[in-house]
Amino acid sequence: MRVVFMGTPDFSVPALEKIADKHEVVAVVTQQDRPKGRGHKMQFTPVKEKAVELNIPVYQPEKVKNPEFVQVLKELKPDVIVVIAFGQILSKEILDLPKYGCINVHASLLPEYRGAAPIQWAVIDGKKESGVTTMYMAEGLDTGDIIDKKIVELDKKETGGSLFDKLAITGGSLILETLEKLENNTALTTPQDDDKSTYAGKITKELGHIDFTKSAEEIERLIRGLNPWPSAFTYLDEKVLKIWDADVIDEEVAEEPGTIISTNKTLKVATADGYLDIKELQLQGKKIMDVVSFLNGYKINSTKLG
Template sequence: MTQPLRVIFAGTPEFAATNLSALLDSDHRVVAVYTQPDRPAGRGRKLTPSPVKSLAHRHGLPVYQPTSLKSAEVQAELASHDADIMVVVAYGLLLPQAVLDIPRLGCLNVHASLLPRWRGAAPIQRAIEAGDSESGVTIMQMDAGLDTGPMLLRRTTLIDTTTTSGELHDQLAKLGGEAIVEALDALAGLGLAPTPQPEEGVSYAAKLSKAEAELDFTQPATALVAKIHAFNPWPVTWTKLGSETLRLWQAEPGRRRDDDPDSPPGSLLPADSDALRIACENDGSDVLRVTLAQLPGGKALPARDLLNARGDRLNTGTLLGQPDPMQEEPRP
């Protein structure tokens, strides 16, 4: 590296804050931080700064929170920082072409997938949900498209059948911080050769919704396990248990035993000592073994503890995903 770079950092959530922390520990100089406006949070709906803003304030960095980057005034302010490069990590605002053109070396994005797979809003969760065996981060030169710019650097990590999106998030945040510092070091020296993204293998990671977190037990156990881990810690998969909601946090696939009743998908089978067992589809032999679950008013508990505390609500033969008949509206 010949000379440290002047960096504008743009990001909002914890993932971005981890990357900012890595830059602050590097030889490069962060001259300004852009983040989303404070949002209401918690039961009191108090305006709360983003993790990136909190970190920036602890380091005495100037923070800017425009609602858009489209105005000439905001763009002029951004240009006044005389930055060599802008690093964008889960910022949440569109960067117009005029902004992309301001820094001398352009704008880099730290994207939490192995592009071109999983462009879009939820690459970490969609990779786990799809059963991918690996993920990673891509340092990308930003252009006007959605995660379509040329790649400068990629780093990979493995996904196994127990990995949750929370765990993968933390792994990729750390990996992203290491990768962006490495990329900036290279750009400050001999440079990096950009590689166009291949046209084959493109997929899109749609934003998560709470509605899609409801489990469908007519699916195979492996698909249900992948979804449970993908939606942990948010929005958390769930199913109806009579009039209550049972939230499922961790699980593994299993098989029916010879002494199991011939029950339809969604039925509670005789429990193991360490797992709830739910019948699901795949030639009728699949079982979802739930090892961590949560009932309303309580915290997520290992299945053993949940059975000891609330076993009366988890009887063999109970059909999940069905409303409590006592709660149904009477017919006219």
């Protein structure tokens, strides 16, 4: 099949590699290069890096629906357009262009978690399983008919980062199965039940500010869901304290939420329900360290985190 691949971040790369092994990827479309780092040096998107490595032509239109670029797509004559975390809305003209349509790979079991951040929210909400869905793209947000799904179970200590990696690999294998079905005319579709849909809104840095009036279980899931970005944090001695790993201690709490209970080996914090037993943390300006190393080198002056 002649494939035009649209994607931008790391999540899209495994699928691009898989498709390029089996099909003719005539073009990769990705977001424009952005300045990054202290030197503000222009940096390729992860998808562009992989496309260059594979000698696939790369296009980076400011807006994919501009008439000039739509004409480029028409001239490429794709059988199918595969879209994975591209970052732009496709016009109806583009959706109707390929023989087999535009196929999206979405990192959730639709209709659950439509939207921008399904991976992190699955962890934050305490889901036991997540997965990947392939679907025909429609004009609504993640509303198209479902073609295939693949379930992925979450580990007890699953983080947003580890689930991201799992689903990226799963998406790469699932899209190959979907493309084969399309080519063989064996793809069966299922309309989404809008009444069962949920929305996974964008993740912001402020979301990571820990509220100790919530339960230890909720906070522990937030810590895992926002690892590695943007991370869960609180304040200790007026400095930002990022928490990277913690356990839940299911005990009755006598202290006010946020109260620190510390020894030379443990750092527990009272919550509305249970204690948060911090295992790995990072004080502002310092490196990530285990709690014992931190306590050996830092004298805590505050009585509460906040």
